[in-house]
Amino acid sequence: MHNIRRDVMLARYRSYFRLPMIFFLVIGVLVINTMFLSFLSAKDEFSAGGAVFTVHFDTPLALEIGKGVLVERNGGTIVPDGMRGGVLRLLRDEYLGLDLRNDIRSKEGTLMLWIRPHWGYYATDQTNFPVSHTFVSMAWDNNAYFVLSDGWWEPEGAPYTYFVAHNQFRAHTHKDIRYVQDEWMLLSCNWKQGNSGFVRLYENTSMVAESLTFNGSSIRPKGLLYLGCDKGTSPRKDRWADCDIANLAIFTRALDDTEISNLWNATRPMTLKNSVDVTVPSDSVSSQTRDDRGVILETRAIFDEGTEWMTKEGAQQTIARIKKAGFNVYIPCVWHGRGARYPAKLAPIDDKVTLTREDPLAHLIDIAHQNGIEVHPWFCVALRQRTFLGDYYTLFKTPYNAFDVHRPKFRAFISNVIEDVAWRYDIDGINLDFIRTMGLCKCHYCVQEYQRQFDRDLVADSTVNNLGHMEPHLQQWQDQAIEDIVRRISINVKRIKPGLVLSVDGHPRPRVLPPSWQGRREIKWANDGLIDIIFNMDYDRKPDFEKHALVLQELYHPNQLIMLLGNYDMISKKQGLPRDSRYFVQLVYSVLHRWPGGVGIYLYNQLDDAQIDALAQGPFKEKAEPLWTNCPSLVH
Numbered sequence: 191m192h193n194i195r196r197d198v199m200l201a202r203y204r205s206y207f208r209l210p211m212i213f214f215l216v217i218g219v220l221v222i223n224t225m226f227l228s229f230l231s232a233k234d235e236f237s238a239g240g241a242v243f244t245v246h247f248d249t250p251l252a253l254e255i256g257k258g259v260l261v262e263r264n265g266g267t268i269v270p271d272g273m274r275g276g277v278l279r280l281l282r283d284e285y286l287g288l289d290l291r292n293d294i295r296s297k298e299g300t301l302m303l304w305i306r307p308h309w310g311y312y313a314t315d316q317t318n319f320p321v322s323h324t325f326v327s328m329a330w331d332n333n334a335y336f337v338l339s340d341g342w343w344e345p346e347g348a349p350y351t352y353f354v355a356h357n358q359f360r361a362h363t364h365k366d367i368r369y370v371q372d373e374w375m376l377l378s379c380n381w382k383q384g385n386s387g388f389v390r391l392y393e394n395t396s397m398v399a400e401s402l403t404f405n406g407s408s409i410r411p412k413g414l415l416y417l418g419c420d421k422g423t424s425p426r427k428d429r430w431a432d433c434d435i436a437n438l439a440i441f442t443r444a445l446d447d448t449e450i451s452n453l454w455n456a457t458r459p460m461t462l463k464n465s466v467d468v469t470v471p472s473d474s475v476s477s478q479t480r481d482d483r484g485v486i487l488e489t490r491a492i493f494d495e496g497t498e499w500m501t502k503e504g505a506q507q508t509i510a511r512i513k514k515a516g517f518n519v520y521i522p523c524v525w526h527g528r529g530a531r532y533p534a535k536l537a538p539i540d541d542k543v544t545l546t547r548e549d550p551l552a553h554l555i556d557i558a559h560q561n562g563i564e565v566h567p568w569f570c571v572a573l574r575q576r577t578f579l580g581d582y583y584t585l586f587k588t589p590y591n592a593f594d595v596h597r598p599k600f601r602a603f604i605s606n607v608i609e610d611v612a613w614r615y616d617i618d619g620i621n622l623d624f625i626r627t628m629g630l631c632k633c634h635y636c637v638q639e640y641q642r643q644f645d646r647d648l649v650a651d652s653t654v655n656n657l658g659h660m661e662p663h664l665q666q667w668q669d670q671a672i673e674d675i676v677r678r679i680s681i682n683v684k685r686i687k688p689g690l691v692l693s694v695d696g697h698p699r700p701r702v703l704p705p706s707w708q709g710r711r712e713i714k715w716a717n718d719g720l721i722d723i724i725f726n727m728d729y730d731r732k733p734d735f736e737k738h739a740l741v742l743q744e745l746y747h748p749n750q751l752i753m754l755l756g757n758y759d760m761i762s763k764k765q766g767l768p769r770d771s772r773y774f775v776q777l778v779y780s781v782l783h784r785w786p787g788g789v790g791i792y793l794y795n796q797l798d799d800a801q802i803d804a805l806a807q808g809p810f811k812e813k814a815e816p817l818w819t820n821c822p823s824l825v826h
């Protein structure tokens with residue numbers, strides 16, 4: 191613990207003191223001012239944009255309080271780090287109180303500040319409960335409050351960043367903003383009262399949450415604006431910002447999206463170039479495993495959801511392109527919820543493909559193996575994209591576009607289909623996608639069976655508590671159905687090919703998050719030896735590395751987790767474009783640098799020539815063989 195200093199300063203807040211008191215205070219303030227306050231009225235980007243109050247914290251040991259509004263100081267230091275000069279560092283128990291009663295109105299306004307958290311989004315306390323962090327808080331005249339806080343109205347609100355412009359007028363909005371430790375972010379909120387009123391929350395340049403209600407009369411702040419704690423609110427719970435802060439600015443009007451975006455650009459820290467993407471530690475991978483011959487062991491997997499590989503030319507071209515890029519594992523989708531894309535014996539053929547006399551999957555595997563590339567056929571287990579196999583679902587009762595994973599005959603069917611592929615083809619692995627319930631089935635069978643098994647009502651149990659946990663019986667019901675499919679497939683395919691790699695595409699959830707409602711228990715399956723690999727699907731431009739690291743901590747065998755990155759950006763809800771190759775390889779470097787041993791890329795039809803060249807000349811320059819070692823021995 192650091193020393194807590196409590197300097198009550200400046201006369202604007204407390205207007206009356208006895209004369210000697212004022213004398214000492216004035217001297218004190220002057221001295222302290224030399225140290226902490228600089229009355230700069232510098233024209234800056236914020237004041238140019240109409241800010242009525244700005245503070246930069248950018249001169250050493252100085253708080254630039256333009257109008258001398260610093261009233262209460264409880265710790266806090268200026269550190270020469272990060273922005274264009276210094277920044278304010280507030281640790282736990284530290285805050286500043288600013289008298290901004292003349293600058294803030296409930297009628298309309300914008301508040302923005304740059305923050306750099308000393309914690310990550312998933313930070314928890316000793317009881318494994320998420321820790322909340324309040325950036326700004328203030329009381330209104332009518333005993334209501336204003337707050338901008340990571341975590342509020344806990345426990346339900348713990349995962350969200352809340353902007354509450356006025357709690358009594360119900361003017362609030364929230365979003366699960368994913369903070370990254372030691373990374374700068376511009377947090378902005380704006381508000382307007384009246385018939386066309388609103389409250390909005392911005393993360394960097396994007397509006398991430400909005401509520402179109404802010405009624406009530408215009409009011410003034412009652413007390414100080416507290417920076418770094420929730421002291422300005424009645425439900426105080428010691429929620430410390432515990433972060434670095436720069437450039438607090440207040441406006442008396444609600445800035446629009448463009449203005450906020452421009453201010454982000456004009457005031458961003460020097461370390462942030464012109465995007466908010468990940469920063470990459472270096473352009474080399476720090477520690478690669480090599481075998482006795484000196485060959486790098488590193489899984490480089492590419493997922494192909496399309497069907498080009500089904501023709502002879504398509505297979506040749508696909509394998510040639512991914513080989514050129516440096517991939518060593520090819521994961522072609524052979525079952526996308528509408529039947530098999532190979533001459534299956536136990537299931538219908540995909541109605542969108544045409545099978546010729548030659549077996550496309552056998553041909554593909556030949557070509558891939560000739561080129562030193564493994565093949566892991568990919569199955570979308572619960573996905574149903576066609577009206578067929580009618581015994582395995584009930585329309586309008588089973589989740590949309592899904593098979594009913596609770597029906598034992600469906601579980602037997604899909605496991606047999608997959609087992610058949612392991613029998614008939616020289617495959618190196620099996621990949622399971624849509625290995626989840628896709629919702630809750632309320633068909634006659636499920637209702638009856640649930641009643642029989644638990645002596646409970648399925649529909650009545652279909653609730654989620656305020657912490658995001660399902661009713662425990664229902665959780666078990668969902669979990670057991672999916673685990674049964676995983677177990678059947680695992681046992682059967684490993685019996686046929688003991689060295690086969692069984693992987694799943696998942697969203698593994700660390701302990702701090704409530705379990706999946708869809709029976710996804712990737713960490714448990716891996717730790718129980720049911721699966722070899724979890725591909726952690728994260729196609730975001732800025733993948734959630736903190737979550738990946740937390741999941742890794744819960745796995746007995748760290749090589750079982752592989753980040754599955756996207757190589758495209760969505761330009762609309764339905765259309766993606768190949769991701770800029772320079773940024774794309776930076777991401778790959780970044781993953782391999784942090785977690786050497788493997789990376790997966792989704793998706794082949796977005797892999798353009800620029801990305802292939804960038805991989806071949808960059809992270810995949812040297813040949814590698816897949817790293818599946820260290821996988822535990824599977825149950826048999």
Ligand SMILES: [Zn+2]
Binds near residue numbers: 588633
């Ligand atoms: Zn059902």
